[in-house]
Amino acid sequence: MTDIPANPSGKASRSLPGMGWGAKIGWIVLLAYTVYAASLLEITWTRFAAGLGHGARFLGRMFPPDFARWQLLLQDLAESVEIAILASAVGIVLALPFGLLAARNLMPDWVSWPARLAIAVCRSFHPVIVAILFVKAVGFGALAGILALIVASIGFAGKLFAEAIEEVSLKQVEAVRATGASFFNVITFSVLPQVLARFIGFSTYQLDSNLRNSTMVGIVGAGGIGGTLFAAFQRFDYDFVCAILIAIIVLIMLSEAVSARLRATFQ
């Protein structure tokens, strides 16, 4: 996105005073859709205004945040972090073969299509839905959360890995292949060196994403701080809710900083 031309369509200069017809029609369609969809979903101004009143009271009850149960808070946060770390470790290790099998430049069609389908299935379902299924399979607790996030990691990291492998230069692959190297040597000495730095970037991104999701899978009973958050909501403990939300935001900011450091180390 670095070199977007200043005038992408080449026509905009003629319509500089005001908007072009296409843009005008586009905005009108958007407005019409908004009104139509809002009426369909029964979103009305009175409900919205009433909500704002509720919102003010709600915010009033959230402050000041209540950190009295900080031990429970820290314990749950730690469980969320553990879920994210284990899910990322296993998920990324599993995503590597999936990504490799799905790369169309290295694999024949009959291998890459099933692998691409598996990745697409993993990606299509929201982690919460997968978590519900795993709660049924392995019971309540962190294990269901870990398994759900492993599936999500295969879906997202696997797709990015496959795309990165599809972009490698084939010259080096041919050179290594010409020496009579085995398939695994071709992968380790010609493909991997070209994609390793990007893989590490994707992996830290996945860790961040898993951490965000691990704070939420608890809503369906799959471990972590989400369960406590949901319980606090249902008991109208809004000041504790506020404390949990602040803790989550701080945790995510910390994790983004750590990921940035990790990426810098391996650049």
Added chain:
Amino acid sequence: MNGDQRAWERFTPRQRMARFVAYFGMVAAVAVSLRTIEFIPEFLYDAPTQMADLFRRMWPPDAKFYPTTVHGALVETLHIATLGTVMTVFLALPVGLLAATNITRSRTLNLFAHFILVSSRSVNTLVWALLFVAVFGPGALAGTVAIAFRSIGFVGKLFAEALEEAAPGPIEALMATGAPPASVFTKGYWPQVQPAFWSIMLFRWDINVRESAVLGLVGAGGVGMVLDDAMNLFRWQQVATVLLAIFAVVVAAEIAVNHIRKKII
């Protein structure tokens, strides 16, 4: 090492140290997590049987359930995702402008905007939905606003980055003519970032379609409510129908977005 026999080394000692610390940290984190997390290994051994049982109960999907209940809820889900994304256009634009360092010259305002962006991204859509269900009551309104609030962080961050990468030439030219700030934005920045902006919005819409499918689990409308009901009643064949419908919509949305993105970029 003797002067004559110096060997080429790819990394400086400092880099090697940093890498070692990073690897060590990763292994230690995994080891500590494995040792402290509470789970019962027997449940893991049992999982394949349980999963097989679950899928057996789901098969065949209840096709009659789709036209009566799922279809309407699915359409509602799509409307929640789309309307939430439309709301994001108006919410994320000002925050993105405040966050872009080349447009807003005040460090305080930049930091304030970044705080909004990080908060929006850190709180999950489901958690936003919980908050707005408490504010607006259960229903699609809470879901729509939750989708919009979660999207601000994503869209605003990428939009601010696109603004910061905009070429300064046209902007300086406009400023030299004495154009007011509003005109500098609409004629200088907007044409440069417009393709990026719409492609970010499309990308976010695709994500929102996925996310809006689960909003119903906390009572914020859409197909998730049907899913929740079917699951609470253990009607697994109906659950299978809902899951298949969600899968079809998500795949269709992704194909559509990829198609449109190729056209506008």
